[in-house]
Amino acid sequence: MKITVTDQAGDVHELEGLEGWRVMEVIRDWGLNIKAECGGACSCATCHVYVDPAWLDAVGAPSDEEEDMLDSVGDVKSNSRLSCQILCSDALDGLTLTLAPSAAKDF
Amino acid sequence: MSTEITTDVVVIGAGPCGLFAAFELGLLDIKCHFIDILDRPGGQCAELYPEKPIYDIPGFPVVTGQQLTDNLMAQIAPFAPEFHFSRMVNSIEKQADGSFRLETDADEIFHTKVVVIAAGGGSFQPKRPPVADIEQFENKSVFYAVRKMEDFRDQDVVIVGGGDSALDWTLNLAPIVRTLTLVHRRDAFKAAPASVNKMKELVADGKINFQLGQIAKLDGEDGQINHVHLTTDAGDLSIPATRLLPFFGLTMKLGPVADWGLELNDNTIVVDTEKFETSVPGIYAIGDINYYPGKLKLILSGFHEAALMAQAAKAVISPGERVVFQYTTSSTKLQKKLGVA
Numbered sequence: 001m002k003i004t005v006t007d008q009a010g011d012v013h014e015l016e017g018l019e020g021w022r023v024m025e026v027i028r029d030w031g032l033n034i035k036a037e038c039g040g041a042c043s044c045a046t047c048h049v050y051v052d053p054a055w056l057d058a059v060g061a062p063s064d065e066e067e068d069m070l071d072s073v074g075d076v077k078s079n080s081r082l083s084c085q086i087l088c089s090d091a092l093d094g095l096t097l098t099l100a101p102s103a104a105k106d107f
Numbered sequence: 108m109s110t111e112i113t114t115d116v117v118v119i120g121a122g123p124c125g126l127f128a129a130f131e132l133g134l135l136d137i138k139c140h141f142i143d144i145l146d147r148p149g150g151q152c153a154e155l156y157p158e159k160p161i162y163d164i165p166g167f168p169v170v171t172g173q174q175l176t177d178n179l180m181a182q183i184a185p186f187a188p189e190f191h192f193s194r195m196v197n198s199i200e201k202q203a204d205g206s207f208r209l210e211t212d213a214d215e216i217f218h219t220k221v222v223v224i225a226a227g228g229g230s231f232q233p234k235r236p237p238v239a240d241i242e243q244f245e246n247k248s249v250f251y252a253v254r255k256m257e258d259f260r261d262q263d264v265v266i267v268g269g270g271d272s273a274l275d276w277t278l279n280l281a282p283i284v285r286t287l288t289l290v291h292r293r294d295a296f297k298a299a300p301a302s303v304n305k306m307k308e309l310v311a312d313g314k315i316n317f318q319l320g321q322i323a324k325l326d327g328e329d330g331q332i333n334h335v336h337l338t339t340d341a342g343d344l345s346i347p348a349t350r351l352l353p354f355f356g357l358t359m360k361l362g363p364v365a366d367w368g369l370e371l372n373d374n375t376i377v378v379d380t381e382k383f384e385t386s387v388p389g390i391y392a393i394g395d396i397n398y399y400p401g402k403l404k405l406i407l408s409g410f411h412e413a414a415l416m417a418q419a420a421k422a423v424i425s426p427g428e429r430v431v432f433q434y435t436t437s438s439t440k441l442q443k444k445l446g447v448a
Binding site: 035037038039041043044046067068070071072073074075076101102105107 | 151155156159228234235236237238267268269270291292293295297321322353355356358359374404
């Protein structure tokens with residue numbers, strides 16, 4: 001499966017997603033500008049992304065815990081998600097998203 | 108006057124790897140002092156995921172971050188390490204005799220033979236709101252903590268956030284401010300329900316305001332804000348304000364470590380894999396903050412690094428002393444140190 005990620009600088013990257021990986025892990029391991037400091041435990045919100053509106057239904061709604069974590073960043077939009085809470089699957093082949101400013105390593 | 112402390116080892120960071128270093132050092136009769144920016148031990152385990160399960164600590168099929176911290180604290184208790192919480196090391200200077208002089212932001216000076224950096228992802232700092240040029244207002248009219256309540260008396264205060272810090276300070280400051288507006292992005296709160304109910308009562312009584320929205324921009328000059336601009340579902344909004352308190356939690360920043368003259372690799376400290384020594388002899392780095400080929404950021408790797416580091420530190424602290432390798436299971440000497448023999 002493929003994921004298309006626009007980084008904070010506006011550069012577009014097409015990444016090969018691996019079934020069962022967290023989207024955050026793919027973005028991090030491909031070296032993009034994502035802090036992801038808690039490592040995927042839904043405990044920090046530094047893997048914050050904006051999901052392309054066309055993909056919101058397929059990705060599904062955030063959990064209560066994820067919503068709580070999103071309170072810790074100031075750039076939330078209606079399509080905000082934590083990328084550690086999105087699992088790669090064939091149903092998400094082509095998933096398109098943008099890294100939030102608050103996900104940057106040096107934010 | 109500065110407080111001066113002389114010791115063998117200063118460990119910077121009281122996360123799991125730093126704590127276990129006190130055990131390995133203790134077995135070698137080396138006493139250590141901890142310095143940590145948080146107000147309690149545990150590092151990321153305590154701050155980010157105290158209740159989250161960890162499945163890859165050898166011997167523990169599952170343990171939470173807090174349980175692991177509590178167990179490590181019990182394990183090192185016989186060695187009585189000293190903890191200096193809620194402070195940060197500002198500088199490390201190597202002295203002519205090879206020892207080090209450390210200064211903290213709490214006006215302390217440590218003289219130590221060895222420094223162990225176990226600072227994880229760096230020091231925990233308040234998360235900034237995504238607002239341009241907010242730095243110019245920080246510690247003048249924008250604060251990330253309330254140190255003196257008097258600074259807020261008769262002020263127009265805006266508090267941002269939905270957690271316990273935001274709600275607690277809303278309730279505490281409400282009686283002394285001129286106006287107070289709590290801003291949160293949604294009408295649901297992570298804070299304790301009792302605090303939320305009290306806040307809603309104050310809003311109903313007209314004593315404070317609650318505004319749904321997110322902070323977008325600050326107006327002001329010479330460090331003094333005068334308006335906070337918000338984006339809300341109903342459009343943009345500007346609130347007169349003389350104090351802003353954003354409560355978005357903490358994030359890790361490398362901080363002063365970057366200025367200590369150590370060889371770095373992408374925000375981590377380069378070490379060797381025999382001693383876990385940095386490019387400055389006598390300064391060691393263990394746990395998530397170090398880098399070497401093959402490095403895995405796992406707690407168990409940090410434990411291993413702590414054990415080898417301790418052997419190397421012993422040679423610096425007690426040069427020429429013969430160290431006999433012993434097991435805690437069989438050595439009466441070690442068991443005496445642990446208080447079990």
